[in-house]
Amino acid sequence: MTEPRTPNSRPDSAEPGSRPAGTAASTLTAPPPAAPAAENTSVTPTARQVWTRTRGIALALVLLLIAGVAIAAVRSGEKHGTLDPRSADQYGSRAVAELLADRGVDTRLVTTTAEARAATGRDTTLLVAVPDLLTPHQQEQLLAATADSGGRTLLVAPGSASVGRLAPGVTVDPAPSVDSTLAPACDLPEARRAGPADTGGHRYDVPRAGAENACYPSDGAPTLLRLASATGDGDTVVLGSPDILLNDRLDKQGNASLALQLLGTRPHLVWYLPSLSDDAAAGDAQNDRGFFDLLPSGWLWGTLQLFIAAALAALWRARRMGPLVAERLPVAIRASETVEGRARLYRKANARDRAATALRISTRTTLAPLIGIPPSQAHMPETFLPALARQLPTPTQDLHTLLFGPPPTTDAALIALADHLDALKREVRHS
Numbered sequence: 001m002t003e004p005r006t007p008n009s010r011p012d013s014a015e016p017g018s019r020p021a022g023t024a025a026s027t028l029t030a031p032p033p034a035a036p037a038a039e040n041t042s043v044t045p046t047a048r049q050v051w052t053r054t055r056g057i058a059l060a061l062v063l064l065l066i067a068g069v070a071i072a073a074v075r076s077g078e079k080h081g082t083l084d085p086r087s088a089d090q091y092g093s094r095a096v097a098e099l100l101a102d103r104g105v106d107t108r109l110v111t112t113t114a115e116a117r118a119a120t121g122r123d124t125t126l127l128v129a130v131p132d133l134l135t136p137h138q139q140e141q142l143l144a145a146t147a148d149s150g151g152r153t154l155l156v157a158p159g160s161a162s163v164g165r166l167a168p169g170v171t172v173d174p175a176p177s178v179d180s181t182l183a184p185a186c187d188l189p190e191a192r193r194a195g196p197a198d199t200g201g202h203r204y205d206v207p208r209a210g211a212e213n214a215c216y217p218s219d220g221a222p223t224l225l226r227l228a229s230a231t232g233d234g235d236t237v238v239l240g241s242p243d244i245l246l247n248d249r250l251d252k253q254g255n256a257s258l259a260l261q262l263l264g265t266r267p268h269l270v271w272y273l274p275s276l277s278d279d280a281a282a283g284d285a286q287n288d289r290g291f292f293d294l295l296p297s298g299w300l301w302g303t304l305q306l307f308i309a310a311a312l313a314a315l316w317r318a319r320r321m322g323p324l325v326a327e328r329l330p331v332a333i334r335a336s337e338t339v340e341g342r343a344r345l346y347r348k349a350n351a352r353d354r355a356a357t358a359l360r361i362s363t364r365t366t367l368a369p370l371i372g373i374p375p376s377q378a379h380m381p382e383t384f385l386p387a388l389a390r391q392l393p394t395p396t397q398d399l400h401t402l403l404f405g406p407p408p409t410t411d412a413a414l415i416a417l418a419d420h421l422d423a424l425k426r427e428v429r430h431s
Helices: 024-028 047-075 094-102 113-119 136-147 189-194 255-263 279-288 297-317 335-348 352-367 381-391 399-404 411-430
Strands: 106-110 124-128 152-156 214-218 221-228 235-239 268-272
Touching (some): 094 106, 094 255, 094 268, 113 124, 113 136, 113 268, 152 255, 189 255, 335 352, 352 399, 352 411, 381 399
Parallel strands (some): 106 268, 124 152
Antiparallel strands (some): 221 235
């Protein structure tokens, strides 16, 4: 593609009147200096440019990572689990564990069913913090271990998923207690000494329990049960709410008294916090649940929403098939504006080699018919240069460097090349 040389095709650094008048002939005798090699005109961003553009984002990510590591390090020594006897936050149970220690009751934390079964005994109270997290197989194993142990088992807020197996004969009322603080309304010594307490939560129905073992009723359904073992001296206590064990509720009502009496009847307390990492739970989950059962419901709904959004986007952006319609261009652009725009792009990219090549090709194409050779031979030095030399009064000049030489290395050299090419075309036309 050739580009005609126009007055407006000179790079932006050229100023009108920069070349004194009357120097057309002299420029032919002083060709521009040859450049040893072409400059790299690649527009690919360098590593320095990429770093300059992305250093803000990189710095923000580094700060975020440092903040996350710092927070994790600060919290690494703290225990914030709900009903955790090591935790001192509002949902932990460290306060009741400390009070029990002052009364000679040692507390041991376990996280697996095997440890809980091994720790049961006549002088031990087993507290199951979240019974609903246990699988049916774990619940059956735990019931078998505690039935004849002679100790006490305290179930904290068991729901319909666990109370039927861990406390046979007991069912959960579908409607929970409306009130949090309830009165004992029973003859159980621990409840009568504690008085009103925050046991309001699950309500239970127990046909085989006596009235003295059903305490803290809400609308006639108890929220605390004591079930005597049928084969030994042990018992099972079903507690409808964990509030009496929490740090921030221990000093309310008779919560502390009730908690200490229920947990302090034996010298040893085994605090069982069910864990998802338990081998027994993991084995049951793998046997009973498939791959899609392991995915949270939110992921499934999110995937469905993304699929619907992708389908709507495809429908919106899909190509409409129909007959071809001829469309006129909105505007016509003048050639001079195109040349100026391309010149600015060349300058912005420092593409002096391409600009010089375009100027030389345009000059050779313009001069070819004037010196009597076909345009196809305008780019062959062995044919074009002898024919051009015969048309000039001073053929001793270095025309090869001017028309086929290396690209200029500076903007000033590029402007000088353009001036030399203009002068050459004028001299050929005059001759």
